[in-house]
Each structure stands twice: as structure tokens, then as C-alpha cells.
Amino acid sequence: MHVIIDLCVVPLGIGVSVSKEIAACQRVIEASGLEHRMHAYGTNIEGPWDDVMAVVKRCHEVVHEMGAPRITTTIKLGTRTDREQSMDDKVESVEAKLRDSQ
Amino acid sequence: MHVIIDLCVVPLGIGVSVSKEIAACQRVIEASGLEHRMHAYGTNIEGPWDDVMAVVKRCHEVVHEMGAPRITTTIKLGTRTDREQSMDDKVESVEAKLRDSQ
Amino acid sequence: MHVIIDLCVVPLGIGVSVSKEIAACQRVIEASGLEHRMHAYGTNIEGPWDDVMAVVKRCHEVVHEMGAPRITTTIKLGTRTDREQSMDDKVESVEAKLRDSQ
Amino acid sequence: MHVIIDLCVVPLGIGVSVSKEIAACQRVIEASGLEHRMHAYGTNIEGPWDDVMAVVKRCHEVVHEMGAPRITTTIKLGTRTDREQSMDDKVESVEAKLRDSQ
Numbered sequence: 456m457h458v459i460i461d462l463c464v465v466p467l468g469i470g471v472s473v474s475k476e477i478a479a480c481q482r483v484i485e486a487s488g489l490e491h492r493m494h495a496y497g498t499n500i501e502g503p504w505d506d507v508m509a510v511v512k513r514c515h516e517v518v519h520e521m522g523a524p525r526i527t528t529t530i531k532l533g534t535r536t537d538r539e540q541s542m543d544d545k546v547e548s549v550e551a552k553l554r555d556s557q
Numbered sequence: 558m559h560v561i562i563d564l565c566v567v568p569l570g571i572g573v574s575v576s577k578e579i580a581a582c583q584r585v586i587e588a589s590g591l592e593h594r595m596h597a598y599g600t601n602i603e604g605p606w607d608d609v610m611a612v613v614k615r616c617h618e619v620v621h622e623m624g625a626p627r628i629t630t631t632i633k634l635g636t637r638t639d640r641e642q643s644m645d646d647k648v649e650s651v652e653a654k655l656r657d658s659q
Numbered sequence: 660m661h662v663i664i665d666l667c668v669v670p671l672g673i674g675v676s677v678s679k680e681i682a683a684c685q686r687v688i689e690a691s692g693l694e695h696r697m698h699a700y701g702t703n704i705e706g707p708w709d710d711v712m713a714v715v716k717r718c719h720e721v722v723h724e725m726g727a728p729r730i731t732t733t734i735k736l737g738t739r740t741d742r743e744q745s746m747d748d749k750v751e752s753v754e755a756k757l758r759d760s761q
Numbered sequence: 762m763h764v765i766i767d768l769c770v771v772p773l774g775i776g777v778s779v780s781k782e783i784a785a786c787q788r789v790i791e792a793s794g795l796e797h798r799m800h801a802y803g804t805n806i807e808g809p810w811d812d813v814m815a816v817v818k819r820c821h822e823v824v825h826e827m828g829a830p831r832i833t834t835t836i837k838l839g840t841r842t843d844r845e846q847s848m849d850d851k852v853e854s855v856e857a858k859l860r861d862s863q
Contacts, residue, residue, distance in 0.1 A: 456617065461769075461802035463837060468639070468675030471729050471843055474851075478858035493855065494800040495807075495848035496767035496837050504617075508610055515558065515606075515636050524639035525675050529733050530632045531769060531802050531835060534617050537570070537626035537777055542801035545780075549799065552784035563667075563700035565735060570777030573741055573831050576749075580756035595753065596698040597746035598665035598735050603699075626777050631735060631835050633667060633700050639675055644699035647678075651697065654682035660821065672843070708821075712814055719762065719810075719840050728843035734836045738821050741774070741830035 456504045459542055461531040463497035464514050466523035476521055480514040487513075492542065497529075499542050504534075558606040561644055563633040565599035566616050568625035578623055582616040589615075594644065599631075601644050606636075660708045663746055665735040667701035668718050670727035680725055684718040691717075696746060701733075703746050708738075762810045765848055767837040769803035770820050772829035782827055786820040793819075798848060803835075805848050810840075 462484075466476045481498070484491045487510045489502040500507055511530065518526055540548075568578045583600070586593045589612045591604040602609055613632065620628055642650075666688075670680045685702070688695045691714045693706040704711055715734065722730055744752075768790075772782045787804070790797045793816045795808040806813055817836065824832055846854075 456614075456621075459801060461767075461800075463767075465669060465671070465731055467669070467671065467677070471672030471841070473671070474854040474858050477855045478862065481855060481859055482862070492800065493852060494767075494798065495765060495805045495851045496803075496839070499801045501801075504614055508614070511634075512558070512606055512610070519558075519636070519638050525637040526635065527669055528632075528634045529837060530630075530634065532613075532630045532632065533628065533802070534621070535627040535777070536621050545801045546799060548780040549783045549787060552780050553787055556784065556788070561699060563665075563698075565665075567771060567773070567833055569771070569773065569779070573739070573774030575773070576752040576756050579753045580760065583753060583757055584760070594698065595750060596665075596696065597663060597703045597705075597749045598737070599700075601699045629771055633733060635700070637675070647699045648697060650678040651681045651685060654678050655685055658682065658686070660818070660825075708818055712818070715838075716762075716810055716814075723840070723842045729841040730839065732836075732838045734834075734838065736817075736834045736836065737832065738825065739831040740825050 456534055457539065458504045458507050459499065459501040459533045460507055461497045461499050462511060463529045464518060465527050466518050467525040467527060469523045476518045476523060479517050479521060483513045483517055484510055490542065501542050558636055559641065560606045560609050561601065561603040561635045562609055563599045563601050564613060565631045566620060567629050568620050569627040569629060571625045578620045578625060581619050581623060585615045585619055586612055592644065603644050660738055661705070661743065662708045662711050663703065663705040663737045664711055665701045665703050666715060667733045668722060669731050670722050671729040671731060673727045680722045680727060683721050683725060687717045687721055688714055694746065705746050762840055763808070763845065764810045764813050765805065765807040765839045766813055767803045767805050768817060769835045770824060771833050772824050773831040773833060775829045782824045782829060785823050785827060789819045789823055790816055796848065807848050
């Protein structure tokens with residue numbers, strides 16, 4: 456089962472800046488070899504379900520190891536059986552509609 | 558790693574009513590034996606990370622098997638290493654603060 | 660436009676315990692007079708769109724006033740035009756399906 | 762109060778393809794003049810709280826007017842009082858950490 460997720464990891468109890476921990480998660484994601492793209496409020500990742508979910512778990516482990524006593528994460532997660540669709544396909548599908556309507 | 562999640566599974570492409578599919582997810586959750594509690598916009602589940610995540614995956618599989626071609630799910634997911642905390646502890650912790658302030 | 664939301668406010672930069680701030684949000688919600696129900700990972704609130712959104716904004720203001728320099732909130736938010744549906748209706752709709760299948 | 766949100770609008774009851782409705786939301790966002798950036802699982806928007814929330818409400822209205830009887834939306838929403846931070850600042854802050862660690 457192929458999945459596209461949007462992952463937003465929020466470490467608590469380490470102060471107001473969390474960019475060091477988010478950068479560590481980015482390295483976990485990059486090390487996985489999965490397609491991914493960071494935005495201002497999370498990171499899109501796509502691939503086989505178990506591989507993607509292993510990345511999410513590893514992010515929690517790494518951020519706890521860095522000293523964060525608490526983490527709250529939000530994930531959106533999409534699967535479909537009617538056809539294959541990549542992250543790029545999703546964006547392109549909307550942009551095509553925007554072009555058509557101009 | 559113990560986790561408390563809030564799971565909201567949204568099947569697409571099957572019309573406006575999704576309660577049959579949500580009920581099927583509830584049966585998956587109940588069959589897992591994990592602590593859980595449904596509310597009006599999702600279900601809280603707690604337990605060991607891998608067991609909880611296996612339930613999420615099984616929900617997607619079951620809802621696709623029922624005919625939904627597309628699913629978009631939202632998960633909130635909390636872990637902590639400083640102390641054990643159950644779903645009931647979280648609610649009680651806030652309710653205690655509410656009582657104290659009266 | 661009637662809306663049912665699930666609100667989860669997460670204050671950052673104030674340490675690992677956030678129950679005092681969540682309790683303050685509960686008081687904001689109670690003061691609004693809107694239907695609401697707390698669970699272990701957020702609070703369901705329902706009512707007219709503008710009233711519900713005013714509560715969300717007030718929660719951010721109050722939690723900042725309490726000293727939290729940063730807040731990250733997750734909201735799920737449902738509207739429908741085909742029929743009226745309360746929070747209780749949503750839960751009952753799933754529970755009826757669960758009873759039917761036994 | 763300045764806010765950065767991540768908005769994901771999901772129309773239900775209109776079939777499996779929702780790109781036409783998402784494109785309509787993009788036009789609402791563009792018409793607002795607010796800074797925004799679409800990704801594969803939502804759109805980041807930033808600006809004054811009331812302006813951003815007016816866009817979210819307008820998206821629901823427009824998608825219902827297009828015929829969707831039901832919408833479920835997920836929003837992440839960040840505010841901070843310690844300093845100003847744009848969407849670009851957030852991404853740059855993580856990317857700087859990634860460069861430093863190489």
C-alpha cells in the first residue's frame with residue numbers, strides 16, 4: 456500500500472526553538488531514501504506504508520534521544536486504490552485546473 | 558514506546574455518509590484489545606507504538622476492501638519519556654486544574 | 660454555517676506540562692456557551708462558524724497572555740449542507756452501525 | 762496576531778477527484794493577497810489572524826456552493842509572540858541547521 460503523508464513533529468519541553476530537532480527528523484527522512492519535500496509546516500513523504508511509518512517512528516526515537524521529554528505529532532495520510540498518484544501528480548492536478556480556468 | 562493517538566479516518570468516493578466505514582474501523586480497534594474511546598471527530602487509542610500503528614494500517618486496508626477508492630486520515634500522536642501517562646491521566650490532569658480554579 | 664471542530668492547542672516554550680494552559684482554554688470554551696466535550700487529545704466544539712472561530716482565537720490570546728511565547732494548534736473542522744448533524748448524532752450514527760452488526 | 766497555517770480542505774460526497782474544488786480554494790487564497798504556498802497535502806498561508814480565517818471560511822462557502830454537501834478540513838495553525846517569523850524563515854531555519862551539520 457502506497458501512502459503520501461504530511462508529517463509535523465512538535466517537541467515539547469525543550470524551549471521555544473525546535474529547528475534542531477526538525478533538522479534531525481529531516482536527516483532521518485533523507486536517510487530513508489523516500490521521496491520527500493519540506494514546507495513551512497511539515498514535510499510531505501511518500502512511499503510504501505511500512506517504510507514511511509518506520510520513518511515516523513524513527514523521528515520520535517531520535518527527538519527523544521536528543522532530550523525532548525515529550526512529542527506531539529500531526530500526520531495527514533492518504534492512500535488510494537483507484538490509481539497511482541505521486542506528490543507531484545497531486546500538485547500538478549490542481550495547477551492544471553487553475554490554468555484551465557484562466 | 559507507548560503512544561496515545563487520535564485517529565480520524567475519512568473515506569472518499571463513497572458518498573456523503575461514512576458511518577459504515579467508521580464502524581468497521583471501530584471493530585478493528587476493538588479487536589486489537591487496545592484502550593480506546595470514540596468522540597465526535599475521531600477515536601483516541603493508546604498502547605505500544607507498533608500495535609497502535611498496526612491498527613491504523615488495518616483500518617486503511619479494511620476501508621479499501623469495503624470499496625472506498627481513496628482515504629485521507631488525520632492522526633495526532635503523542636509520546637513522552639519523562640513519565641507514564643494514560644488517556645485518563647491527561648483528561649484528569651486538566652479537570653483537576655479546572656476544579657482548583659473554582 | 661454550523662460547524663463541528665476538534666481543537667487541540669499546544670503551547671511551546673513553557674516546559675513539558677501544558678495542563679494549566681489547556682484548562683484555561685476549557686474555561687474560554689465554557690464561557691462561550693457552545694456545546695463542547697473534552698477528550699484525551701483535544702476538545703470537540705460545535706456551533707455557528709464565527710462563534711466557534713472566536714473561541715479558537717481567544718484561546719490563542721489567553722495562552723499567550725499566560726506566558727507561552729509560541730503555540731501550535733491542530734483543528735479538524737466539519738461542515739455539511741445536506742442535513743443538520745450534532746456531535747451526538749455523529750457518535751450515535753456509528754454506534755447504531757456497531758449494534759446492527761452484532 | 763500574525764498566524765501561519767497549513768490548510769487542507771477535503772470535500773466529501775462528490776466522488777474521488779477533488780482537484781476542481783481545491784483549485785477553487787487556491788483562487789480564494791490568491792484573491793486574498795495573502796502569502797501562500799501549495800504543497801502535496803495542503804497549502805501554507807500566512808498573515809493577520811482574521812484575514813487568514815476569513816479565507817478558510819470562504820473556502821468552505823465556495824466548495825459548498827460548487828455542490829459538495831460535506832467538507833472536512835484539517836488546519837495546523839501557529840502563532841508566536843517572542844519574534845516575527847515568516848514561512849520562509851521557518852524553512853530557512855531548518856535548512857541552516859542541516860547545512861551546519863554537514
